[in-house]
Amino acid sequence: SQTIHQWPATLVQPVGSPLSLECTVEGTSNPNLYWYRQAAGRGLQLLFYSVGIGQISSEVPQNLSASRPQDRQFILSSKKLLLSDSGFYLCACRGRSGTEAFFGQGTRLTVV
Amino acid sequence: GESVGLHLPTLSVQEGDNSIINCAYSNSASDYFIWYKQESGKGPQFIIDIRSNMDKRQGQRVTVLLNKTVKHLSLQIAATQPGDSAVYFCAENIRGDSNSGYALNFGKGTSLLVTP
Numbered sequence: 001s002q003t004i005h006q007w008p009a010t011l012v013q014p015v016g017s018p019l020s021l022e023c024t025v026e027g028t029s030n031p032n033l034y035w036y037r038q039a040a041g042r043g044l045q046l047l048f049y050s051v052g053i054g055q056i057s058s059e060v061p062q063n064l065s066a067s068r069p070q071d072r073q074f075i076l077s078s079k080k081l082l083l084s085d086s087g088f089y090l091c092a093c094r095g096r097s098g099t100e101a102f103f104g105q106g107t108r109l110t111v112v
Numbered sequence: 113g114e115s116v117g118l119h120l121p122t123l124s125v126q127e128g129d130n131s132i133i134n135c136a137y138s139n140s141a142s143d144y145f146i147w148y149k150q151e152s153g154k155g156p157q158f159i160i161d162i163r164s165n166m167d168k169r170q171g172q173r174v175t176v177l178l179n180k181t182v183k184h185l186s187l188q189i190a191a192t193q194p195g196d197s198a199v200y201f202c203a204e205n206i207r208g209d210s211n212s213g214y215a216l217n218f219g220k221g222t223s224l225l226v227t228p
Contacts, residue, residue, distance in 0.1 A: 004155075032213045043201070043220040044156075049213030059212060090155050094214060098205060100146050101216050103155035 002027040006091050006104035013111055019064075019078040021107050023091030026072070033074040034092040034101070035066055044090065050074060086111045124225045131189040133222045135202035138183060144205035146216065147176060147187045151198045159187070159200075189224075197226045 003026040013019060025031055032051050036044040046059045048066035056066050063082050067075045074091055088108050094101040125131045137145075143164040148156035162169045162176045162185075169176050175188040185202050200223075203216040 006155075032215075034213065034215055044218045046212060046215050049215055051213050057213060088153075092155075094216070098144065098214060100158045100161055101203075102158070103148075105155045106153070108153065 002093055002102045004091055004093055004102055004104035006107055008107060010108045013081050015083055015111055016080045019081050021076040021089055023074040023104055024072055025093045028095055030071060031093045031095055035076050036090040038088040081111045083111050122223045124227060125192050127194060127226055127228050129192055131192045131224060133187045133200050135185040135219050136183060137204050139206050141207045142204040143207040145185050146203045148201045149198045156201060192226050194226050197224055199223050
């Protein structure tokens with residue numbers, strides 16, 4: 001089965017600092033990959049998706065960017081964090097068969 | 113856009129009772145549905161799924177019912193336990209929708225609280 005690794009689990013960063021969250025996937029190849037953000041007590045907001053290496057699509061214009069340098073690696077970045085970037089970030093993977101999506105354990109980002 | 117929603121944002125049940133969490137969807141092209149459980153500070157976990165050619169599917173202590181006529185999905189949890197306390201999300205797959213990289217469309221979630 002597929003396993004999603006996300007790190008770090010928690011992160012506290014000052015406003016204006018850069019960000020790099022990494023996600024790696026095991027147990028599958030050529031998956032669709034996703035970054036979601038979840039505000040406290042809210043649902044999942046899709047930020048970025050990737051259907052292949054180097055292919056990134058953004059769902060919401062914002063201060064963040066994503067990259068997929070390898071088939072099973074997905075990175076979420078920012079050059080300068082804003083307070084509004086605080087939230088719970090989730091990486092997800094979905095196979096080409098179109099069944100369920102698997103999620104990582106998330107990164108709790110607090111921008112101070 | 114948001115086409116999957118939940119009737120109740122919070123649900124409180126006593127331990128041992130059965131729980132029913134409801135979800136409405138609006139896209140008739142939705143062909144696959146999933147229920148996820150999310151515990152505090154963790155990523156969502158798959159519970160059970162159902163395809164649109166079925167109206168019921170059972171798992172261990174959980175049952176998902178699909179009513180395509182009224183576009184309604186429910187999750188039933190039998191003999192609810194304290195460990196079932198979590199937020200539950202329904203998600204839909206829209207057939208042929210390559211937008212968003214075939215991302216599932218998630219509802220807002222229902223918080224289930226199991227009291228002793």
